[in-house]
Amino acid sequence: MSADLIPTLGPQTRLKTAPQVRSREIGGEAVLLDLEAGTYFGLNAAGAVVWKCLERSKSLGEVHAALTGHFEVDAERAWADLVELIGNLLDRGLVTVEPAGGAS
Amino acid sequence: MLPATPPTTLIQIITSSASRRQSGVRLDLAGVTVVSDTSTAWLEPFTRGTASLTPVLLERSEKLRVPAISRTTFEGPAWLARAVRDVTCRDDGDTHRLECGVGRTFVVGPGGAWIVAEPLSAGPLDQVELEILFGAALLVALAARGSFSLHASAVLTGGGMAAFVGVSGAGKSTVAAPAAAGWQRLGDDILPIADRASRVVALPRFPQLKLPRDEQYPAGLPEAIPLRAVYEIDAGRERREVSIEPLSPRDGALVLLAHTVAARLFGARLLEQHLGFCAAAAARLRVCRLGYPRLLSALPAVRAAVTADLAASLGERRGADALS
Structure with a gap:
């Protein structure tokens, strides 16, 4: 599923955190809970920054800017890591892609 | 309505309509007082005499039906009371209803304030039912109280x-x-x-x-x-x-x-x-x-x-x- 979507992910893409997911920040990292499946996921510090941005409906371009602002990381590498993480989140149904032009 | 937040650290357990206005066994378990109209030999080390059951709960318990509970939180085989059993748990946010393929259904009330074993007319609980009552059902009640x-x-x-x-x-x-x-x-x-x-x-x-x-x-x-x-x-x-x-x-x-x-x-x-x-x-x-x-x-x-x-x-x- 995510493999099909990944090529379409761009800086303008917006994602929405799934309504059944709750998060807790713990020591700069985060734990996600899927209420429907009763499963938990750990996010590292970078993942926690990404999740916080997604909760605020930021575009992937804005998320990427937040990542490069928070961490000393090459912009290209940050984008690749971001896309990989988003793919994992989509695979697990923790986020959904907003239709183009949906949120502003 | 039963209180959502109990005023005391008390869990009341009702398993029989015969316990109306009667006292129950008082048990000190996991930092709370449990008053139960049924007990068993392996709870004796935790027994501290008797205590009253709240009449309002008993009045309600006979009429207690939980029609609003329709959301299934778990359904499938689970290890319970020393065997794998088909378990279904439903909740309406505050109340959990636990069915385990045994004669009784265990209903855990808001805030873990009470547990009722339905139907109340089914006679004494057997060993398996007691293990589920003082196991999974009590653990859900304790969780609802923050433990x-x-x-x-x-x-x-x-x-x-x-x-x-x-x-x-x-x-x-x-x-x-x-x-x-x-x-x-x-x-x-x-x-x-x-x-x-x-x-x-x-x-x-x-x-x-x-x-x-x-x-x-x-x-x-x-x-x-x-x-x-x-x-x-x-x-x-x-x-x-x-x-x-x-x-x-x-x-x-x-x-x-x-x-x-x-x-x-x-x-x-x-x-x-x-x-x-x-x-x-x-x-x-x-x-x-x-x-x-x-x-x-x-x-x-x-x-x-x-x-x-x-x-x-x-x-x-x-x-x-x-x-x-």
């Missing part, structure tokens, strides 16, 4: 209380076995824990069905004991030495979440509370991964390493307290 229970063995050492968690067969019971010099085993299955004044405490006064009567939690010990550390056991034949690796608060929270008993039965609201509890607890607790060779001859070294780890972390904490 979540680890599947753990527990010991009191000179450096404080430690709990061992791990998958079944990992070696929890073996590490905590009473042969250990200087360690006192306080539990070997269910360890309720709670947040008291920003400290994580264990509430080990809870029936341990794996242990004989004379090894149940001693009456003379306090109801709450500060929990110093949780060790997740990762034993394997390929391991050559004992290792203790402190986990980050995030990974510590995931350990606590994974080893909580009955969490699969929790409805959405309780799951959220559980997440919040484990996140807060992991920030205050030392949670470590304990690796060791799966050999009986390694046990003295395992216990020595845990004792040293507790002593070292106690020293660190005292240092931190002095600086703050």
Whole structure:
């Protein structure tokens, strides 16, 4: 599923955190809970920054800017890591892609 | 309406319409008073006489129906009362309804204030029903009151209380076995824990069905004991030495979440509370991964390493307290 979507992910893409997911920040990292499946996921510090941005409906371009602002990381590498993480989140149904032009 | 937040630390258990306006057995379990119209021999070490059942609850209990409960929180085979059973749990946010393929359905009320076994006219509970009532149903009620229970063995050492968690067969019971010099085993299955004044405490006064009567939690010990550390056991034949690796608060929270008993039965609201509890607890607790060779001859070294780890972390904490 995510493999099909990944090529379409761009800086303008917006994602929405799934309504059944709750998060807790713990020591700069985060734990996600899927209420429907009763499963938990750990996010590292970078993942926690990404999740916080997604909760605020930021575009992937804005998320990427937040990542490069928070961490000393090459912009290209940050984008690749971001896309990989988003793919994992989509695979697990923790986020959904907003239709183009949906949120502003 | 029954109160959503009970005014006292009391859980009332009603299993029979005959208990209307009668008193029940008073049990001190996991830091709360349980008043129940039924009991069993293995609860005798926790019995403290009798107490009244609240008439309003009894009035309600006969009419208690939970038509609003339609959301299924869990459905499938689960290990319950020493067997795999087909379990269905439903909740309406505040109330959980537990069906386990036995004669009765257990309804756990808002805030864990009461448990009713339906139908109330079904006669005395059998052994399996009693184990579910004072097991899964009571653990859901305790969780609704903020006490979540680890599947753990527990010991009191000179450096404080430690709990061992791990998958079944990992070696929890073996590490905590009473042969250990200087360690006192306080539990070997269910360890309720709670947040008291920003400290994580264990509430080990809870029936341990794996242990004989004379090894149940001693009456003379306090109801709450500060929990110093949780060790997740990762034993394997390929391991050559004992290792203790402190986990980050995030990974510590995931350990606590994974080893909580009955969490699969929790409805959405309780799951959220559980997440919040484990996140807060992991920030205050030392949670470590304990690796060791799966050999009986390694046990003295395992216990020595845990004792040293507790002593070292106690020293660190005292240092931190002095600086703050």
